Amino acid sequence: MRELLEPEESHLENINLNERQTVGHSSLQAKGTATYGGEEYDLAVTETGKNIRIRASSEDGVYLGSIEQDLSRDEFDSRVEEIISDADLNLAYGMEETTGYDRRV
Numbered sequence: 001m002r003e004l005l006e007p008e009e010s011h012l013e014n015i016n017l018n019e020r021q022t023v024g025h026s027s028l029q030a031k032g033t034a035t036y037g038g039e040e041y042d043l044a045v046t047e048t049g050k051n052i053r054i055r056a057s058s059e060d061g062v063y064l065g066s067i068e069q070d071l072s073r074d075e076f077d078s079r080v081e082e083i084i085s086d087a088d089l090n091l092a093y094g095m096e097e098t099t100g101y102d103r104r105v
Contacts, residue, residue: 010037010089012056015081017045028076036063036089045084047076054087063089 017032028047033040034056041056041063050070056063065087071080 012036012043012054012085012087012089014040015043015085017043017081020077022073028071028073030076030080045080047071047080052080052084052087054084054089056089061091062093064092065089 012034014035017030019031030045034043044055046053052067054065
């Protein structure tokens, strides 16, 4: 009988959100970089209403996640890195390194 392997637990690390702005009337957005699973990714974080959306992308793949939390502008500026560091991200698109196989999910 085959054993099922648990997926590796990964968290966003070395989060550097160096560009922050207000988009529209109430959306807050931040861009920068982070490390996820030992790889560096471009990071985009958007807060709209009671939801924080996270997109980590590189040449090899895109990870997406979200957290339900309503933040004020001050909270977003001061705590967003802390809040998103434990977010569960899911592979949305990836390239298999050895074969070039396209793994769309």
